[in-house]
Amino acid sequence: MDEIGLALAAQQGDLNAFNHLVLEYQEMAFNLAYRMLGDPDVAADATQNAFISAYNALAGYRGGSFKSWVMRIVSNTCLDEIRRQKRRPTTSLEPYDPDSEEEIESPAWIKDGNPSPEEVLESSELEAAIQKCLQSMPQDFRLVVVMVDIQGMDYQEASDSSGLPLGTVKSRLARARRKLRDCLQFFRELLPDIFRLDGEGTP
Amino acid sequence: MNKNFSPKDWQLLSNYLDGQLSNREVLILGARLNQEQPLKDALLELQQTRYLLQHARKVPVPRSFTLTPDMASQMRSSRKPLFPFFSFASVMATIFLVVVLLFEFLPGMLSSAFPQKDASNEVFSMEAAPMAAEALDSAEAPQIIEWGHPQSKLQEGIGMGGGGADTGLLSAPPVGGGIDNEPEMPAEEPGPIADENRSMMKQAEVEPITGSGPILGIRPAEETAAFNDSVLAILSESGEESIRTVSNPFPWLRVSQIILAMIAIGTAITAFILRKGHLRGSSSLRRN
Numbered sequence: 505m506d507e508i509g510l511a512l513a514a515q516q517g518d519l520n521a522f523n524h525l526v527l528e529y530q531e532m533a534f535n536l537a538y539r540m541l542g543d544p545d546v547a548a549d550a551t552q553n554a555f556i557s558a559y560n561a562l563a564g565y566r567g568g569s570f571k572s573w574v575m576r577i578v579s580n581t582c583l584d585e586i587r588r589q590k591r592r593p594t595t596s597l598e599p600y601d602p603d604s605e606e607e608i609e610s611p612a613w614i615k616d617g618n619p620s621p622e623e624v625l626e627s628s629e630l631e632a633a634i635q636k637c638l639q640s641m642p643q644d645f646r647l648v649v650v651m652v653d654i655q656g657m658d659y660q661e662a663s664d665s666s667g668l669p670l671g672t673v674k675s676r677l678a679r680a681r682r683k684l685r686d687c688l689q690f691f692r693e694l695l696p697d698i699f700r701l702d703g704e705g706t707p
Numbered sequence: 708m709n710k711n712f713s714p715k716d717w718q719l720l721s722n723y724l725d726g727q728l729s730n731r732e733v734l735i736l737g738a739r740l741n742q743e744q745p746l747k748d749a750l751l752e753l754q755q756t757r758y759l760l761q762h763a764r765k766v767p768v769p770r771s772f773t774l775t776p777d778m779a780s781q782m783r784s785s786r787k788p789l790f791p792f793f794s795f796a797s798v799m800a801t802i803f804l805v806v807v808l809l810f811e812f813l814p815g816m817l818s819s820a821f822p823q824k825d826a827s828n829e830v831f832s833m834e835a836a837p838m839a840a841e842a843l844d845s846a847e848a849p850q851i852i853e854w855g856h857p858q859s860k861l862q863e864g865i866g867m868g869g870g871g872a873d874t875g876l877l878s879a880p881p882v883g884g885g886i887d888n889e890p891e892m893p894a895e896e897p898g899p900i901a902d903e904n905r906s907m908m909k910q911a912e913v914e915p916i917t918g919s920g921p922i923l924g925i926r927p928a929e930e931t932a933a934f935n936d937s938v939l940a941i942l943s944e945s946g947e948e949s950i951r952t953v954s955n956p957f958p959w960l961r962v963s964q965i966i967l968a969m970i971a972i973g974t975a976i977t978a979f980i981l982r983k984g985h986l987r988g989s990s991s992l993r994r995n
Binding site (some may be wrong): 519522523526527530531533534535538544548551552555556559560630631634649652653654656659674675677678679681682684685688 | 714717718720721722725727752753755756757759760761763764765766767768769770771772773774776778779782
């Protein structure tokens with residue numbers, strides 16, 4: 505059964521059909537939430553909330569791309585969570601390194617399947633750099649750049665999933681990339697050689 | 708190296724990376740890239756940034772987000788179809804309340820609601836109030852008409868004649884030229900109360916003066932007091948009636964305002980409670 509068929513079956517109360525759709529999109533939904541919120545636990549809660557909201561709102565699904573529909577719910581849930589966090593700021597319980605007095609990154613970063621420790625280190629640092637740069641951006645820019653550059657959506661999909669006009673998606677994406685370019689300049693030395701595109705290294 | 712490009716240039720480069728430019732725009736940008744090295748560098752850095760983001764690690768899903776039949780059944784039971792009803796009712800009641808309040812304070816509506824007759828009654832009753840007090844005083848000291856009064860006094864009495872009739876007091880009928888002077892009086896539109904008073908005056912005139920007082924034409928004190936009391940009673944009744952009309956032109960308006968306010972507040976509180984209960988149910992669902 506295709507996506508729309510599953511969605512229509514779910515509308516009729518078929519929970520299995522809905523769960524098929526959840527399994528299809530849960531990775532994308534969780535990654536979007538994680539990139540938006542920056543915390544895996546909060547992202548998992550937001551993803552679960554988004555799927556519960558989607559199940560409750562199935563009657564409002566009017567056909568079309570189920571992926572865009574559900575990702576819009578996920579992005580709205582993330583934006584709600586960010587607003588809630590701003591209203592009620594919480595203190596992080598992450599352990600602090602007494603020497604550097606800097607926050608140690610979540611151990612989740614180190615869970616990587618790469619065989620080489622050097623590559624693991626480089627990868628986790630790079631990931632940390634990307635995530636820090638994303639978190640330093642305004643949420644509206646962050647959403648668009650995560651959808652297009654990290655989730656691999658095209659402009660129209662990003663527009664449908666975020667509820668923004670196509671022109672706004674383009675302008676926000678350009679500004680977000682420019683900000684990330686500036687932010688990642690500080691981490692250029694951490695980038696593996698394959699990512700160094702200066703000169704003739706352009707892929 | 709100058710990287711202070713305009714936002715339009717940055718958007719052009721970003722769109723170029725994603726292949727969103729038209730052929731003409733690509734040609735123009737290509738020509739600029741060949742001529743401007745900083746622009747080319749900026750494009751390379753944007754390309755590098757996008758490449759980094761595209762190869763960012765996909766974070767594995769920590770758990771499955773599928774819904775169990777228990778969760779689905781809980782969600783069905785926690786759905787509150789009454790919440791939209793109550794919230795809608797609250798909004799509608801508030802809108803109606805605002806409309807009713809506007810209706811009350813709309814000056815045009817109010818002025819059209821007052822008939823001109825009531826206004827004249829109100830003015831008359833207000834004017835009559837001090838006169839009634841005077842009437843009481845005059846009841847204690849009955850007015851004496853002196854026959855053969857000098858002309859000057861008579862003229863004064865004649866001048867007072869028209870006004871005296873309006874006061875409703877027991878007074879002597881206009882004497883002599885009083886009748887002749889009547890057409891010279893300013894024209895007045897007699898109100899219903901004034902008509903009543905005049906008819907009462909006529910009645911008083913028609914009544915034969917009885918009694919054996921020492922002075923001819925003077926009523927006995929009891930009779931005068933009774934007559935004045937009856938006139939005051941009529942005046943006070945008509946005055947109360949007009950005041951009642953002025954102070955409460957729309958008795959249903961106040962009642963409807965109170966009812967609408969109660970409905971708005973009641974439904975809003977109910978909707979709020981339902982919403983809270985729904986959120987509590989949803990959060991417990993997520994914990995499960």
